[in-house]
Amino acid sequence: MEAVMSLLVGCFFAAGVYLMLSKAIIRILIGIVLFGNAVNLLIFTAGRITREAPPVIAPDMDRLTGIAANPLPQALILTAIVISFSFFAFLLVLALRTYQELGSDNTVQMRVAEPEGDTLPPLGY
Structure with a gap:
């Protein structure tokens, strides 16, 4: 199972x-989402995939007596999901606003600092 994961x-x-190396902003955003999911799966796989009992201590005990699942990877993944979703929402709004201002989602056409129709600055003085 871990080899498949x-x-x-x-x-x-x-x-x-591959998607983050694209010129379209939407593909870049989808690549960032896939990258975040890959990191989450990597943490999940590194935490060992087992079918163990949940790490709950009985009221009359002071420690775990048997083998229990590790809750740390699950907590890290849950936190990472929340952070990646908020990061994706921010980037999506940023991409929408950029498209509204510039009229394109192609990163090559977003060269505001170097417009195509203007003349070049003087090269020598």
């Missing part, structure tokens, strides 16, 4: 990097 993590990383 590792292959899935590798595919997510590869697809995320």
Whole structure:
């Protein structure tokens, strides 16, 4: 099971990097989401995939007596999901606002600092 998850993590990383190298803003955002999901799956896989009992201590005990699941990867993934969702929402609004201002989602056409129709500045003095 862990080998399959590792292959899935590798595919997510590869697809995320491929999409982030695109010129379209929406593809870049989808690549960032895939990259975040790959990191979440990587943490989940590193925390060992087991079918153990939940780490709940009985009221009459002072410690765990048997083997229990590790709650730390689950807490890290839950936190990472919330952070990645808020980051994606911010980037989506930023991309929408950029599209409204510039009229394009192509990063090559977003060269506001160097407009295409203007003449070049003087090269020598």
